[in-house]
Amino acid sequence: MARRNIADIIGTVIGSGAPIEFVAYDGSRYGPKDAAVRVTIASEQAVSYLATSASLELGLARAYVSGELQVDGDIYTAFKTLGSVDFAPISTVEKLKVLRDVGLRVLKWNPPLPEEAGASRLAHGLRHAKNRDAAAIKHHYDVSNTFYEWVLGPSMAYTCAVFPKADATLEEAQYEKHDLVCRKLDLRPGQRLLDIGCGWGGMVRHAAKHYGVHVVGVTLSKQQAEWGAKAVAEQGLSDVAEIRHGDYRDVVDGPFDAISSIGLTEHIGLKNYPLYFQKLYGLLKPQGRLLNHSIMRPTNTERVRYGRGFINRFVFPDGEITALGRTVAALQDNGFEPRHAENLREHYALTLKYWCQNLDEHWDEAVEEVGIGTARVWALYMAASRLAFEKNKIQLHQVLGVKVGKDGDAGVPLRPWF
Known part of the structure; x- marks a missing residue:
């Protein structure tokens, strides 16, 4: 079975009609070219953040803050638009297929970004000491x-x-x-x-x-x-x-x-x-x-x-x-x-x-x-x-x-x- 490109995978999750254009590092595109917001998935590292972070929210944040995911247009508009999208549920089997398609090499440990302040970066002691x-x-x-x-x-x-x-x-x-x-x-x-x-x-x-x-x-x-x-x-x-x-x-x-x-x-x-x-x-x-x-x-x-x-x-x-x-x-x-x-x-x-x-x-x-x-x-x-x-x-x-x-x-x- 042929592997899907990044745009195909996004289409599976987003569905048709989302007013955002996605451009991926593999040359694939998804969504209308005249959309007010364009999201660029600039590298495999962005996919790695999404695949390995504890939550989708954290993965998206790491990809954006690191520059591996870029937003052309107003970020607030992008959030508001994504909030109106009816995301398709992804089963465990589908997640495994996505990982196969993008390459299992994305399943690597990614250290926290310098801008993060997890518990390990705070002073030792109990929370709120x-x-x-x-x-x-x-x-x-x-x-x-x-x-x-x-x-x-x-x-x-x-x-x-x-x-x-x-x-x-x-x-x-x-x-x-x-x-x-x-x-x-x-x-x-x-x-x-x-x-x-x-x-x-x-x-x-x-x-x-x-x-x-x-x-x-x-x-x-x-x-x-x-x-x-x-x-x-x-x-x-x-x-x-x-x-x-x-x-x-x-x-x-x-x-x-x-x-x-x-x-x-x-x-x-x-x-x-x-x-x-x-x-x-x-x-x-x-x-x-x-x-x-x-x-x-x-x-x-x-x-x-x-x-x-x-x-x-x-x-x-x-x-x-x-x-x-x-x-x-x-x-x-x-x-x-x-x-x-x-x-x-x-x-x-x-x-x-x-x-x-x-x-x-x-x-x-x-x-x-x-x-x-x-x-x-x-x-x-x-x-x-x-x-x-x-x-x-x-x-x-x-x-x-x-x-x-x-x-x-x-x-x-x-x-x-x-």
């Missing part, structure tokens, strides 16, 4: 402040913005996000705010400048802390704002009137939720408020699998997310009274749209700054994340909790005030 968390944060956030300036824009806010209107700019939306958090916390002049996972200090500076509070920001990223401290000084806020390079678990100078946690919960680990909320509860005054802003899953039934997927290996090592129900339950079970929850997933899709555009506009500079592999990782993960928020595969929730006073008074108005 302080030293390992520090290594995971360093992998993702200590890439290059210059690179993040290009991607995030002047706000240097690496979390979901809140768009007051559909045509708002990214800077307007990031301002609104910080201000919404301040309003939900009902910040008043002279109060103390703790911002954990403060990043480059956007929330720290906003609260100090516009609400007159004394703010302590904490981040595990050394580069973020250095950049943020410089911005605080340049804006004349050093007498009311401080950014520390450290772990939120080491903060001992409470009590605070309010705590903001914007994009940190994804890094702390599900098993640590009780200790996380207990720590924050202990740092608050009675009637103090916590605003927890984090990515979440759409249901409480999904399992976390470590190290198998693209996001965990390339982007957020040891990252863990769960759904709103489990998050609120952990908040309640460890002292807080939940007062409000809000899903902002559409806002995160819009935020990612702007970040993807910013990276495209600075692509050549970004490649020179961080390398082509890292630039491809960010392009891939931001485009995929945008589509995931649009399709309700992941969500973004803000949850407001209160440390109720001894007499049961939560210190909040009868109706939402923000």
Whole structure:
């Protein structure tokens, strides 16, 4: 029996009518030549990644990041188009036929790419021990402040913005996000705010400048802390704002009137939720408020699998997310009274749209700054994340909790005030 070429194999999986052109290293083609997106399978190595990786997602990521699989056209459009394709199921027998056709020599061990951060590349220790968390944060956030300036824009806010209107700019939306958090916390002049996972200090500076509070920001990223401290000084806020390079678990100078946690919960680990909320509860005054802003899953039934997927290996090592129900339950079970929850997933899709555009506009500079592999990782993960928020595969929730006073008074108005 004659062996099939790469295009024939793709046709078996994709089926007819997929609006993507595939071009393979063996000279074969599949799909319409006028398609908006072209995918080039540049070498046998790309097939090897697909055949030997723990998942198809990881194989595709390795092939793309290494340059062995190339995408001509917008990556987001490619993802969206592939998402509309009704892939044919592949039996074990068919998989064996595919391997025969492409050559069994592709079944070789491929070492992780330099851009990956599997457990073996993190500090030794248990998942979410302080030293390992520090290594995971360093992998993702200590890439290059210059690179993040290009991607995030002047706000240097690496979390979901809140768009007051559909045509708002990214800077307007990031301002609104910080201000919404301040309003939900009902910040008043002279109060103390703790911002954990403060990043480059956007929330720290906003609260100090516009609400007159004394703010302590904490981040595990050394580069973020250095950049943020410089911005605080340049804006004349050093007498009311401080950014520390450290772990939120080491903060001992409470009590605070309010705590903001914007994009940190994804890094702390599900098993640590009780200790996380207990720590924050202990740092608050009675009637103090916590605003927890984090990515979440759409249901409480999904399992976390470590190290198998693209996001965990390339982007957020040891990252863990769960759904709103489990998050609120952990908040309640460890002292807080939940007062409000809000899903902002559409806002995160819009935020990612702007970040993807910013990276495209600075692509050549970004490649020179961080390398082509890292630039491809960010392009891939931001485009995929945008589509995931649009399709309700992941969500973004803000949850407001209160440390109720001894007499049961939560210190909040009868109706939402923000």
